[in-house]
Amino acid sequence: xxxxxEISASYGPIQALREVSLEVGEGQIVALLGANxxxxxxTLRAISGLLRPSSGSIEFMGEPIxxxxxxxxxxxxISHVPEGRELFSELTVLENLQLGGYSRRRAAVRLxxxxxxxxxxxxxERRKQxxxxxxxxxxxxxxxxxxxxxxxxxxxxxxPSLGLAPLVVREIFRIIQTINREENTTIxxxxxxxxxxxxxxxxxxxxETGNIxxxxxxxxxKRDETVRRSxxxx
Amino acid sequence: MESxxxxxxxxxxxxxxxxxxxxxxxxxxxxxxxxxxxxxxxxIYGLVALGVVxxxxxxxxxxxxxxxxxxFVTFVGWSxxxxxxxxxxxxxxxxxxxxxxxxxxxxxxxxxxEGGPVLNPVIVTLGxxxxxxxxTAFIWAQGQLPKGFPATPLGSQLEVADLGFARITxxxxxxxxxxxxxxxxxYLLFNHTKLGLAMRATAQxxxxxxxxxxxxxxxxxxxxxxxxxxxxxxxxLVAPILFLDLVTMLRVILFAFAAAVLxxxxxxxxxxxxxxxxGVVQNVASTYSxxxxxxxxxxxxxxxxxxxVLILLVRPTGLFGRRAVRRV
Amino acid sequence: MGLGFWQxxxxxxxxxxxxxxxxxxxxxxxxLASVAVILIFACWMPFTVGTFKTSQMATVATWAIVAIGLxxxxxxxxxxxxxxxxxxxxxxxxAAILTDNKEHLGFIDASAWPFxxxxxxxxxxxxxxxxxxxxxxxxxxxxxxxxxxLGLVIALPPVLAKYDSLTGGRLGIRVPQPQPPELLSDLxxxxxxxxxxxxxxxxxxxxLAWLIVRSRWGRAFVAVRDSEVAAMAVxxxxxxxxxxxxxxxxxxxxxxxxxxxxTIGLITPESVSIILSINYFTAIVIGGLGSIxxxxxxxxxxxxxxxxxTDAAKVFFGxxxxxxxxxxxxxxxxxxxxxxxxxxxxxxxxxxxxxxPAHVAQAAKGLPGAMRRTLQRFSWAWDIRPGGRKGAGKx
Numbered sequence: 013x014x015x016x017x018e019i020s021a022s023y024g025p026i027q028a029l030r031e032v033s034l035e036v037g038e039g040q041i042v043a044l045l046g047a048n049x050x051x052x053x054x055t056l057r058a059i060s061g062l063l064r065p066s067s068g069s070i071e072f073m074g075e076p077i078x079x080x081x082x083x084x085x086x087x088x089x090i091s092h093v094p095e096g097r098e099l100f101s102e103l104t105v106l107e108n109l110q111l112g113g114y115s116r117r118r119a120a121v122r123l124x125x126x127x128x129x130x131x132x133x134x135x136x137e138r139r140k141q142x143x144x145x146x147x148x149x150x151x152x153x154x155x156x157x158x159x160x161x162x163x164x165x166x167x168x169x170x171x172p173s174l175g176l177a178p179l180v181v182r183e184i185f186r187i188i189q190t191i192n193r194e195e196n197t198t199i200x201x202x203x204x205x206x207x208x209x210x211x212x213x214x215x216x217x218x219x220e221t222g223n224i225x226x227x228x229x230x231x232x233x234k235r236d237e238t239v240r241r242s243x244x245x246x
Numbered sequence: 247m248e249s250x251x252x253x254x255x256x257x258x259x260x261x262x263x264x265x266x267x268x269x270x271x272x273x274x275x276x277x278x279x280x281x282x283x284x285x286x287x288x289x290i291y292g293l294v295a296l297g298v299v300x301x302x303x304x305x306x307x308x309x310x311x312x313x314x315x316x317x318f319v320t321f322v323g324w325s326x327x328x329x330x331x332x333x334x335x336x337x338x339x340x341x342x343x344x345x346x347x348x349x350x351x352x353x354x355x356x357x358x359x360e361g362g363p364v365l366n367p368v369i370v371t372l373g374x375x376x377x378x379x380x381x382t383a384f385i386w387a388q389g390q391l392p393k394g395f396p397a398t399p400l401g402s403q404l405e406v407a408d409l410g411f412a413r414i415t416x417x418x419x420x421x422x423x424x425x426x427x428x429x430x431x432x433y434l435l436f437n438h439t440k441l442g443l444a445m446r447a448t449a450q451x452x453x454x455x456x457x458x459x460x461x462x463x464x465x466x467x468x469x470x471x472x473x474x475x476x477x478x479x480x481x482x483l484v485a486p487i488l489f490l491d492l493v494t495m496l497r498v499i500l501f502a503f504a505a506a507v508l509x510x511x512x513x514x515x516x517x518x519x520x521x522x523x524x525g526v527v528q529n530v531a532s533t534y535s536x537x538x539x540x541x542x543x544x545x546x547x548x549x550x551x552x553x554x555v556l557i558l559l560v561r562p563t564g565l566f567g568r569r570a571v572r573r574v
Numbered sequence: 575m576g577l578g579f580w581q582x583x584x585x586x587x588x589x590x591x592x593x594x595x596x597x598x599x600x601x602x603x604x605x606l607a608s609v610a611v612i613l614i615f616a617c618w619m620p621f622t623v624g625t626f627k628t629s630q631m632a633t634v635a636t637w638a639i640v641a642i643g644l645x646x647x648x649x650x651x652x653x654x655x656x657x658x659x660x661x662x663x664x665x666x667x668x669a670a671i672l673t674d675n676k677e678h679l680g681f682i683d684a685s686a687w688p689f690x691x692x693x694x695x696x697x698x699x700x701x702x703x704x705x706x707x708x709x710x711x712x713x714x715x716x717x718x719x720x721x722x723x724l725g726l727v728i729a730l731p732p733v734l735a736k737y738d739s740l741t742g743g744r745l746g747i748r749v750p751q752p753q754p755p756e757l758l759s760d761l762x763x764x765x766x767x768x769x770x771x772x773x774x775x776x777x778x779x780x781x782l783a784w785l786i787v788r789s790r791w792g793r794a795f796v797a798v799r800d801s802e803v804a805a806m807a808v809x810x811x812x813x814x815x816x817x818x819x820x821x822x823x824x825x826x827x828x829x830x831x832x833x834x835x836x837t838i839g840l841i842t843p844e845s846v847s848i849i850l851s852i853n854y855f856t857a858i859v860i861g862g863l864g865s866i867x868x869x870x871x872x873x874x875x876x877x878x879x880x881x882x883x884t885d886a887a888k889v890f891f892g893x894x895x896x897x898x899x900x901x902x903x904x905x906x907x908x909x910x911x912x913x914x915x916x917x918x919x920x921x922x923x924x925x926x927x928x929x930x931p932a933h934v935a936q937a938a939k940g941l942p943g944a945m946r947r948t949l950q951r952f953s954w955a956w957d958i959r960p961g962g963r964k965g966a967g968k969x
Contacts, residue, residue, distance in 0.1 A: 060457060086459035098454040100447050102568070111447050114440070115459035162459070308717050355909050362916040365654070365859050368720075372856055373908035380901035500728060507721045548729035555710070555722055562713045 013038045013198055014059070014090075014166055019068030019078065021058050028054040030222040031068065036166070036215075041192050041199045043209040043230070045243065046219035052202040053095045055219070056168045059200075060092035061085045072166070087115045091164035095171050095202075097155040101144030105135055108143050108154055112161030121161065128157040131187055149180035156184070160191065166198045167191075173205045181205070185212055206243040210234050218243075278412040280529045286418035287487075288525020289425035292518035293480035294495075294502035295509065296432075297473040299517040302506075304449040304469040305360060307367040311374035313499030315351075315474055316481035317492075318378045319344045321386050323482060324393055324490055333399050340482060341475045348474030352467045360466075383492050391492065395485030398424075403486050421483050428479060429518055432472070436514075445469060449512075500547070501528070504554045510567025519565065524550050579623045586615035616773055620766040628765045629837065630877050635772035636833045638873030641858050642776075642783045642866060643826020648855070649864035650792060651819035652799030653711065657723035658827050659851025660730045664703050665696035665828025666835035666845065670747040671740070672696075673836075689752045689836060693775070696832030697825045704824020708817035727851045731843035746842030749835065768837045775833055779826060780866055786822065795819055850876075860911055862920025871919050883907060 014036040021029040028051050036042045044052050057063040059070055061082030070078040077085055091112075100108050109128060113121035129136035132153040138146060143154060152172055159167055169188070173181040189212050191197050203209035210216060210230045218226040218239065226239065233239050294312060301309045309315075323340040327333070351374065359366040386393070397403045401416030409419075436442035448455045448465040455462055480502075481495065488494050505524050509516025531549045557565065593599065594608035620628040644658050672687040672695055687695070707726065714722055734741045741747070753759065754767035762770070786792050794815045797805040802812050835841045857876045862868025883904035888896030890903065915922040 062453065062456065082456040083459050083461045086457065092457050094454065094457065098451055098457075100450050100454060102450055103443075103446065107443060110440075111443060111455075111458045111460075114444060118440070158458075302717070308720070355913070358913045359916065363863075365648075365863070366912050366916055369856055369859050369912045370909050372852065373905035373912075376901045376905035376908070380899060380905070384895070384898050384902070503721050504725065507718055511717055548732055551725035551729045554725060558718060558722055559710055559713050562715070562718060564718070 013073060014200070015071040016055070016059065017069050017071070019055075019058055019065040019070060021054060021063050021065045023054075023063075028063075028222055029058065029065070032219070032222070032224055033068075034217050034224065034227070036198055036200050038165075038198055039192070039196050040215060041189075041201060041213045043206075043213035043216040044200060044202045044219065045204075045206050045209060045216055045233075045239075047243075048204070049221075050219040051222040052219055053170050054222075056092060056094075056170050056200070056202055059085075060090060060168060062092075086162050086164075089163075089165035090168065091159040091162045091166070092168040093155050093159040093170060093172070095174070097151050099143040099151055099155055099158070102142055104140050104142055105146070105154055106139045108158050109135075109161050112158035115162055120163075124161055124163065128160060131160075131191065132157055148176050149184070152176060152180075152184055153187075156188070160197075164197060166200065168200050168202075170202045171204060172201075173203060173208060181208065188212065206239070275411070275413065276533075279414060280533055281526055282409065282412040282422075283414045283418055284526035284529030285522050286414060286421045286525070287528065288505070288522040289421050289518070290480050290484045290521070291498065291501045291505045291524055292521025293425055293428060293483070294477050294498055295506035295517035295521050296428075296514055297477035297480070298502060298506040299509075299511055299514050300469055300473040300476065303512045303514075304445065304466055305356070305367070306364070307356065307360075308371065308503075308511075309374075309473065310368065310371040310499075311351075311378055312473070312477050313495035313502070314375050314378035314382070315344065315347060316477035317490075317495040318382050319347065319474075319478045320395070320481035320485050321382055321393075321490060324386070324395055324485075327396060333396060337482060341478050344474040344478035345471040348470040348472075349467050351474075352470035356470070357463070357466075379492065387492060392489035392494070393491075395482075395490050397486040417486055424479065424483060425518070428476060429515070432476075432514060441468075501525075501550065504550060506564075508554050508557055508564055510561075510564030512568055513564065513566035516564055516566035524554070527553055579619075579627045582615065582619055582622065586612060589615075613777070617770075620762070620769050625763070625765045628769050632765070632769040632772040632837055633834075634870075634873040634877045635769070635776040636830050636837070636873075637854070637857070637876045638870045639772075639776050639779050639830040639833070640827050640854050641861065641869035641872040641876075642779055643823040643830070644854055645858050645864060645866070645869050646783060646786065646795070646826070647819050647823035649858065649868075650787060650799065651795040651816065653816065653819065654716065654720040654855070655723040655820075655823070656720050656852050656855050657725070657727035658823070658854050659846040659848065660727040661700040661704060661824040661827030662831035662834065662851075663727075663730060663734070663841075663843075663846045665700040665831025666841040667734070667741060667747070667831075668699040668828065669693060669696040669832035669835050670749050670841045674747050674749045689771070693829055693832035693836075696835075697829040700828020700831065701821045701825035704821040704827075705817060707824070708820025711820060712813050712816055724848075724852070727846075727848055734843040741843070744843065746840055746845070748840050751836060751839045772833050772837070775829065779829065780870075783826075783866060791815070791818070856908065858918075860908065860915075860918055862918030862922075862924075865918070865920040865924075867923075868918050868920030879904060879907065 014034075016032060016034045018031040018033050019029055020027070020031055032051070032055055034042070034044070034055075044055060046052050054063055058065050058078070061077070061080055061084075065078050068078070069076055072088060072090060075088070077088065077090075080088075100111065103111070106125070109125050110121060113124060116124075129139075134150055135154055135157060138150065143151065146154060156169070156172065159169075172184055172188070176184070185208055188199065188201075192199050192212075201209055201213060210233055213230045216226075216228065216230055216233045217224050218233070226233070226236065228236065294316065297312050297316075298309055301307055301312075319340045322343060323336050326336045326339060331339075355370050355374070356367060359370055397417040398420045401407070401420035403415055403417045405416045406413050407416045407419040434442075436446055444455070444458075444460045445465050445468060447458065448460060448462050449469075452462045455465070480498065484498055485494065488497070501524050502521070505520035506517050507520070508523060509518070509520030528550050561567075590608040590611040593611055594604050599607055616631075619631065640658060640662060644655065647653050647655055647658075669692040672692045673689070707723075711719055711722070735744050738744070751764070752767075752771075754762055754764060758767075787795075794805070794810050797808070797810055798812050798815050806812050831846070835845075838845070853876055854872075857872030858869060860875055861870070861872030880900065884896065884900040886907075887900040887903040890896065891899050911919070917925070
């Protein structure tokens with residue numbers, strides 16, 4: 013479904029990605045792992061169009077997307093929930109969700125909002141509150157909900173567990189799995205919490221300073237010596 | 247600035263003859279009239295201030311050329327009026343031209359400096375100030391200045407509208423009505439349309455907006471279009487009062503900046519409130535004496551600015567401004 | 575009369591650049607040598623160009639002082655002031671009151687103070703005003719500070735005009751102007767003398783600024799500009815340094831005001847217009863923020879850009895229209911320069927200094943063989959700053 017081939021990208025003089033390649037199959041949950049600064053977020057930004065790769069290509073459902081501006085990639089079916097959530101903090105929960113559905117028609121959006129409230133009931137309670145007043149966990153739920161409003165085929169999740177309490181994180185990951193199962197939404201998940209990521213993913217890639225160093229099924233990764241020692245701590 | 251006294255006197259007409267007037271309790275009619283008249287003037291400041299705020303909100307740029315762009319299109323309106331075009335058609339055409347100019351300016355000279363050092367857009371708008379002012383001078387100053395500009399057909403400059411508790415000119419009443427209409431239209435746009443929501447989103451978080459599929463560049467351009475149009479309305483409404491001259495908008499823009507800052511640079515209602523406050527303070531300070539102190543019209547400018555600075559010291563981001571908290 | 579004015583400037587810049595960048599002198603001496611070249615040309619120039627150009631150059635030097643001071647405030651410390659003209663005016667009035675032959679307020683006597691003393695006093699009074707402004711300015715930032723400072727310079731003339739017992743009201747104050755000292759009075763005329771006064775003062779103020787910038791103060795200023803919160807976390811008393819920056823930059827403005835007033839012999843409330851005050855700011859941004867060279871370029875821009883724009887306008891639009899359309903050209907030049915050189919002229923020049931053999935090689939890849947080989951042969955000329963692989967953090 014998504015095919016990233018040898019993309020390189022940099023921020024000015026700093027090289028973030030060096031010929032990164034990965035593939036995500038339909039309906040899968042694929043994890044993108046690595047330490048801080050390894051280039052995981054940059055990979056997602058390259059896919060969603062926020063970062064222009066200097067070489068290589070990205071194909072989605074057979075169509076090349078690496079030259080398209082970010083605004084047009086949403087309507088192709090890719091939704092990016094960015095690192096740090098990037099909510100519209102002064103707008104209400106409802107308005108954030110409405111914006112998530114910006115690229116779609118008005119009537120469909122109203123129904124979908126109810127669907128999102130189904131996944132995240134707490135958001136329904138807070139629908140008129142400004143997004144900035146929500147707790148960390150609620151904000152993450154809102155960010156994911158907003159991303160889902162675009163009815164994406166592929167959902168890019170950047171560090172959904174960041175800064176959240178373990179209980180909340182577990183809940184969110186459970187919901188992510190549900191979404192993947194029920195809507196058949198493909199998910200590319202960037203995470204520093206390797207254990208959690210591998211518990212729901214089928215396949216995984218490990219990035220180190222802009223290079224993919226390991227790719228394998230989740231099972232193999234969990235057993236791999238290097239992964240266990242560097243990222244899982246045992 | 248030499249004729250500042252004159253300008254203030256004209257703005258506080260028709261009661262300007264009553265300098266150092268009787269205190270409010272002795273002549274409440276005068277007092278309320280001055281207040282309402284001040285609100286009318288203040289609405290004009292508020293409209294121009296609104297233009298400044300609309301741009302600042304989305305791009306953190308202060309458009310120093312706001313007044314001169316409005317001046318330019320108002321002069322175009324004057325030419326159309328001279329050609330016997332119907333007033334309301336001229337109104338619409340001038341607004342359309344203003345919008346087009348706003349879009350052009352954003353696309354050609356603002357876009358290139360949006361990402362760089364924060365002070366650069368200031369230089370660009372100062373350059374635009376100079377360009378528009380001199381183009382206006384070049385095209386229209388050959389003839390006689392100042393030129394007269396008609397008030398709306400619904401309310402003349404010369405006749406009085408008696409509101410019962412206050413008496414102001416009909417034109418001043420129209421100014422208030424039109425200002426309210428503009429505020430209402432903008433409120434509906436921003437809070438009840440998808441486009442308005444998208445513009446608000448772009449102002450807050452351009453990156454996230456792109457991820458929603460919003461074309462941020464278009465939203466920014468639209469902000470400039472609206473801002474220019476609102477400024478043009480201000481120009482059209484002030485021209486009958488101050489007469490069209492090369493320095494007409496200079497007076498207005500100073501008070502408009504004060505109003506925008508007073509209300510908070512990212513708050514559209516704040517701009518209008520700020521304008522009203524400054525308009526009223528200006529009127530009252532130049533008409534009344536406060537005990538032994540009489541500021542008079544010559545000091546109305548420093549007084550208004552003093553009020554502004556004092557309020558800013560208490561509320562550093564204006565009365566309704568927000569962005570005070572920055573994440574580190 | 576010898577060479578024309580602009581030719582002299584061009585030659586001066588070319589020689590200074592050659593001294594600065596060509597590997598002739600040892601590296602440590604290059605900057606100083608190029609400054610010396612400029613100074614030599616500057617001293618020679620008043621004797622070869624006419625009186626008018628000399629007095630213009632005096633104004634350049636004077637406004638350069640303002641620009642240096644404003645650069646300390648805005649370029650190094652990050653506070654915007656569109657109202658610096660107010661400090662120039664205050665300084666000018668102070669010097670005028672001290673050097674005219676009248677009594678003021680009952681305690682300032684009628685005898686005239688000597689020039690240097692008056693100018694220093696002008697600076698000190700302006701600095702006090704800067705302190706008075708800097709304290710409330712702590713509460714404001716960005717556009718709010720810009721507008722408030724604009725309000726200051728707008729509000730000053732009416733106040734000056736109203737309280738005329740001290741300030742001479744609308745008509746201002748006239749002062750007797752200093753003459754060149756007797757020893758030199760055969761060699762130089764009054765305009766040349768004023769130029770040298772301005773030049774020497776500017777040089778002294780520039781050295782002072784250089785010292786400040788390199789000192790602990792200067793580092794603190796920059797730290798506050800880049801992140802107040804981080805500066806606070808490191809223990810820098812932010813408020814104190816911000817007010818200090820205002821005070822110091824106002825001092826510069828006052829000194830410049832004193833000189834300005836002396837060269838004209840008259841100060842009125844309108845002498846330093848609001849447009850000029852705003853232009854000080856424009857000049858340092860176009861010249862290059864945070865750079866003494868940029869401040870001097872800014873001074874040139876303030877004095878000469880209007881004339882240059884007029885000449886250019888006449889070329890584009892014909893003599894008649896050109897005379898009226900020169901502000902359009904002026905504005906267009908401002909916009910064009912800032913778009914093409916986002917860090918000002920000085921910033922642009924500094925970027926040139928970063929040329930490396932690697933950059934040249936990269937650019938040369940697309941060129942035909944002979945050109946490429948020539949460029950590579952002379953790549954030693956591009957090696958201007960030693961050391962530092964990419965990513966070493968020079969930007």
